[in-house]
Amino acid sequence: MTAVLIVATAAPKQPGVLVEALERFRSKDATVTVACFFDSEELGIDPTLAEIRTFAVPAEKWDARFRKALERAPANRKIWLHARRSTWLRQQYRRADLLVALDARAVHTVWQMAQRNTRAGACYGLVPAQKALAGNRSEPVGKRLERRVAAAAGIGARGARSAAEQTIRTTLNKATGQRVMSNPAGAWLWTRAAAAPRIPDRLRSKLAVRLHDSAVRAGRTAAGARAASTAAQRISSLATRADVLTKAAKTELTLGHQPSGLHDAIRAQLALADDLLPRDTKKAAAAVSMAWSLSSNRVLHFDRLTSPMSTDPGAFVAPFRASTAARKLSQPRGRLTPAAPAPTDRPLRLLVTTLINDNFLPEILERYRAMPNVEVRFLDLYEDELTRPLALSGSTVMEHLLAGDSSYGAKVEEWLRPHLDWADTIFVDWCQATAALFTLPDPGSTRIIVRLHSFEAFNFWPHLVDFSRVDDVVFVSDHLRDLSTAVLPQLTDGPRLRVIDNAMDLQRYLRSKPADARFNLGMVGFSSVAKDPRWTIEVLRKLRERDERYRLTLIGSNFNDRASKPAKDYGRLLNQDLAELEPLGAVRRYGQTDDVPAALQEVGVIVSSSVRESFHCGLVEGAASGAVPVVRDWPFFAGKPHGARTLFPADWVVESPAEAADRIFAATATEEQWREIGQAAAEHALKTWDWSVTQSGFDRLLLDD
Amino acid sequence: MNNGRTLWDSLKLPRPRRSGARPHLVYLAIGFPPAAKSCAYRMRETANQFAAAGWDVTAVTIADEAWEREHGLDHTLSQGVDPSVRVVKLPLFRDDLETDIRSFTEQRALAHKDYLAELRKQDLKVFPEPVFGGWRPALEKALLQIHRERHVDLLVTTCAPYVNLAATWKLWETHRVPYVVDFRDGWSVDVINNGEAFFRESVSGQWETKLLTAAVAIWNVNEPISRWYRERYPELAHKMRVVRNGYDAASIPAQVRPAPPDRPLTFGYLGALTLPVPLLDAVLQGWRTARAEDPALADARFEVRGHIGTGWARGANAHAELLRAAAVDGVLVGGSVPKAEVVDLYSRWDAVVLMVTGGRYMTSGKVYEYMATGLPVVSAHEADHDASTVLSTYPLWTGAVGLDPAELTSAFRRAAAMARAADAAEREKARAEARQYAREEQLIPAVREVTELVLGAGGPTAPQSSPAGARVLAREGRS
Known part of the structure; x- marks a missing residue:
């Protein structure tokens, strides 16, 4: 009687076909066993047709060795590791005359079984199995013997090779691990070894990445950077060199550091891009994109209390200015006709457009929709599922810009041309993908206005915008204009630059405050590191050292610690603060609310503790509510021509938590004084930033020019 | 990848039949009987009609074992093949259809799908057709060997597979052997989704343009496909002919x-x-x-x-x-x-x-x-x-x-x-x-037309006097 063993890794999609095959096997007097790498109950096959069993080892029976072997094994080998631990299955495959893989994932397991049972046939699929069963498999003894010897030798050789490889890998891993690299002698030795001559690039790059990784994780960042950069200098291939330095930089970013070799990595990617540009724009675009991805990483700018961009913007983007490929992205292509003046014989057609975020647009849309002389349309590039992907890929835009022409560009043109044709003026909110896309085709005589808020200045998108096709760039503050022009010199030679305050309806914040609000500090928004709520907590601690009536209300969604390692670290410290202060009633998390005016009613002192803001609406709203404003001199802009000190009245701005505490003690010394200062702040806010005042800036921008 | 190169040296071609002064036609027809494929009927009739028109026909296909992996064999089909037709079976196999696990390397067994993906990738590097692209060197070598053995007066190539076109071009490029492309369902036309399968500028498009430009005649199985090609290559419209499949x-x-x-x-x-x-x-x-x-x-x-x-x-x-x-x-x-x-x-x-x-x-x-x-x-x-x-x-x-x-x-x-x-x-x-729609009704006029074009109006009865016709066509193809 012939014994057939079928191995299946998943319940077949056509169970009927399996049943039919089993019936045919039975009709040929074959005994069939089906070994399942899933719950055999799922098959639901008549047990008289075949012995059906599961061979997967249940997780609770995995020992450490098995678990480790599974971790290391490629996906399909894991199945074999399970199979060979099953005594039942071992017996089955050793006595089988025919081994059958029912699906692709079972092929390797059957292959391994066939190496151990050299007498059996081994095939993939049920029909080939039936054919094999029908065929005569009488092989000469010599051939069978030869196969047996070869298989046994193969098993031995593979085992020995695998053991040898494992030993080498373990030894190398240990020799280049954190312990060795944390030792100065070990680090020195390996750094020399990685820079030794005549090592192939492939091996040198792997070694360099490994050494860097171990050193950085062991806390010896400088040693790691030295190892990576010394090895990289020896690498002749531009691509491999860029890869090594990029991997090193990424490791440090993952750990929350500003990589010591960041600029080397950026320069290496840009050198690669410049080299590729004449012959492969797609690969060149990938390299520039990688350079930008490194330089705009959020760890550098958003999740720490400093940013290399704000310290010296010109130096930070200097490598991009030196690169031919990067320069080509911003190259002005001009427009055939200048923007036409606003029409006089019909309403102005105004298209307001954004990508997802329309938080700063409601007042603007409402005002101009109500005007008879303006026809308004709104377009969110994210809205249409079909065209959405066109707006989400920076690297594709780069590819198009480097190639000069592409089907992507044609599709963007096809998508946006009707909007460009319709509108007299397009107001693009946020200087990101929307701005890049609307300047990809020639806008014709349509006037293009782009508003840059804040984060964009740290991002790559403005570098993909063709400012020779933009008529006006609007900033929400002077210091953002300063930063942007330092990063984007092309701004100074083209569009008109304007500073117009955000559109805010502040009237609704004017509400009477209870007397005990005097001791209540408030922050609107504390979910990111940039808001630095721990600075305010420090202020609170100083206040409470002298008067425990002071407390803090945090308004908005909770701190997001999932963005990066530094955010996680910051979040951990913040949570420690909160765990200490919340039970005392010193801090209260108000949560997210749609009714911010109501939340601010109980806030007597509004604090802006941010390291970076373009304007800080939450602070101004607090001031408008009658709370005493206390503004940290935002460190990203402190000491520069413009910043918090030039945006707000001098007495609002403080240098340190101690100074903040002093201002608060002074302002809240008596209820009358607190109300008087709050009243003055509210009047200043309303007089300066309320929409009834600032709208004239928009009217001038949209209607007069 | 099994592209036949390792097996090639062991291939023994059947001795060519000598039939006096008859011109020699090579029919590159992968799927020729006994392959149990629907295209085999058309191929059988094509070979038979050319034989009847006075040609010594050498049909080139692949080994029987290769068909076993696909749809199998139908030996009754071979019974209807004109006995004068010489059939050359090349040792080419579709590696992707192999089911004997013992013949797999460990790497293939371990990542079967990756292996197949890589196989297709490699095929495409050789010729822009997955699965079959890797056969190009073996097919080219086979046609050159057949031509060396006995001068080929006409090559009739039928697709699919389209890799046949590469071998066809090779024979044209090296020996200026005129050829007919029996395109059946076409290549650049997507007959399933009713559209264009690839642009003219693509690698496949360039192959198609090149091959059709130099062809003596281009056959398709129906009018809509023929129209597609006439519109795509208006300058070649005079070479297009509808040769329906018909019935036996x-x-x-x-x-x-x-x-x-x-x-x-x-x-x-x-x-x-x-x-x-x-x-x-x-x-x-x-x-x-x-x-x-x-x-x-x-x-x-x-x-x-x-x-x-x-x-x-x-x-x-x-x-x-x-x-x-x-x-x-x-x-x-x-x-x-x-x-x-x-x-x-x-x-x-x-x-x-x-x-x-x-x-x-x-x-x-x-x-x-x-x-x-x-x-x-x-x-x-x-x-x-x-x-x-x-x-x-x-x-x-x-x-x-x-x-x-x-x-x-x-x-x-x-x-x-x-x-x-x-x-x-x-x-x-x-x-x-x-x-x-009888199959011979469809094929006889097409075969006659090609025969006259290549050998001159005298047909195969006066083949020696007709190489001029072939040369004329060769020139026309070049232009």
């Missing part, structure tokens, strides 16, 4: 009578089951409802004959599962049928079901055979389909109703009524309508 008279019963009232009806389908699954599902749904609703179909059977799946999935795919589940509705699955037995099949069927994918560019060869039987035909394909054009004058057709199961139910019922009611005169009228 030997497969058609001499007479078909109405079904006797006391016997349940039998509907039939014959062909490879490579259809889209939803199409088969719609037909089976329509059949089930028709059988439940119409007393005339109460005990009726629907016999499905043909190959299901290839390689490891042979007989084990979604089609097989659907058909197995439909057994309760009188659906019988009988596997493939040798060509010689097809006539018996039609003799006992009362109506035929034309299940075919694609649209306006697709005809299928089966439609002509179905028409020639004089049996009622149930159409299960898109309404905008070239089979509809062919069937439009056939009196026993239930019409193109698309793929809606409810409409198909009505079509089955109409066919049942026709099967019982159509008398001998009506059937004869139907058969007469099909006669224009």
